[in-house]
Amino acid sequence: MSKQRFFIATSGNDDEAYREAMQYACKLADNDPEIKRVVLLVHTKQNRGWFERIFGREIEKQLFKGTTFKNCRPVFKFETKKTYNDSYTPSEIVITCGLDSDEVLPIDDFYSVKAIIAIPWLADGLDKWVHTWNPTEIRGNQQAVAAYPEPTCIVKKAMQDLTDSINMSTGISHPSDEEQAKTYILALHKYEAELDADIVGAYLVRELNWDTDHAKDIEKLINTLNNGKYFQGGRRTGLQNYYKQWKSECED
Template sequence: MFDRDVDYPTAVASYDDEGVDAAIDWCCQHLEDGDTLTVWTSLKSDLQNCRQLERLVNQHSNVEHVTGRGGGFIRGKGPVLMAWADMDDIGKLVQYGGHGIRALCVITWNEDAIRPWVSTVRPMILGDGSAWEDLTPELDPVVVEAMKSLTRTINHNNTISAGFEKDEVVSTLLALHDAGIRMEGEAMQGWALANGWSGKNPERLAKYVEDINAGKRPRCRRVLRADYVDSLRRRAVEGA
């Protein structure tokens, strides 16, 4: 029902001189005529922590600095360079500027904060790539099939904290849990980001999984048919 393909190139860069320089070069390679290169930081003052990024913003008219605190709105089309972002930041950026993103590069500060996203997206590695030798284990194929179904079904303009979207997500997660299917919240959050979920919904998804794994049963008004998980298993086998 809702096309959520993420079709722009991605990269992840180490936070050192080599990585930052490579990130800037990579983004510039994805600039087209009339584009704007958007540099994202959480706070305006964060730009002062990196002389290369500060110089890039201050010396070029086609480079714009936006902040997460200010909403992270992307006004023009072009590549985006996110400095020191986590998965929640990526989700919010895609929500407010997804249609304008031509390419996305993330400079790391805490590799574990984006490891599930990197594990799913498999971006180009820039700079020191030693942090990515160990990636998050792959999701159970049955979980992947469930996530594909949810991605096609829910309206991603709505929150999954209420209404139809909550019922769809929670009933699916409860069915997986009750069938003994292993779920990893952060890994599923990374998958969701890689497949077009945006805003706070990937984060909310991870929280639902965490709560359900802890024995909680969030309320929902939908009960799935008894053979739902079996149908996911069949699709997983066919897909393999």
């Protein structure tokens, strides 16, 4: 399933951004009969002031139960970070309301989400998500950030090798998978000129279909070494052999 991604380059109490996002969701639903619901995803039940100012208190209350609007087919409903779960039926548009990248990226993994329209609270709050997925800015404004670059061929080969070796449903939570991941990160950190956690994480999510939380585990290992610290586990010997193998594959 191809997920559509959009955002509005704004910050703070931009009420019009929420109105625009809802109108845009209606247009998306017009072109996709599978879309049944538009989720207005907020931090908590208290974080909904934009909608009371736009629609008034009565309609805002109706949004907790779910309501429709004239000339717009899907149901609009409030959900919070605690209440919203993946229904595993691709039928929803999510408008993220004042959430940042760390909160939007896991929602991007949901199978039920056919499209995301993200509205930040801070101007740079969505940078990592935008870097990862290069979504469309629906106001037509120039994007503040570009997509992350591709990692080097050697890093790609290492991450592809890791992906083929581990249980993708659990990431590196199994001890043997964690040991292999740590070994690979140690080898790359020792022999690559630079290893950027965000670039690697984005590649895992965008190209190798890792869940966001599992990719974060790899990012944490990279950041630990980049910050001059150490982690337990991973083989410390024979690292050059791994690196030579990946390099050879890149040269073929």
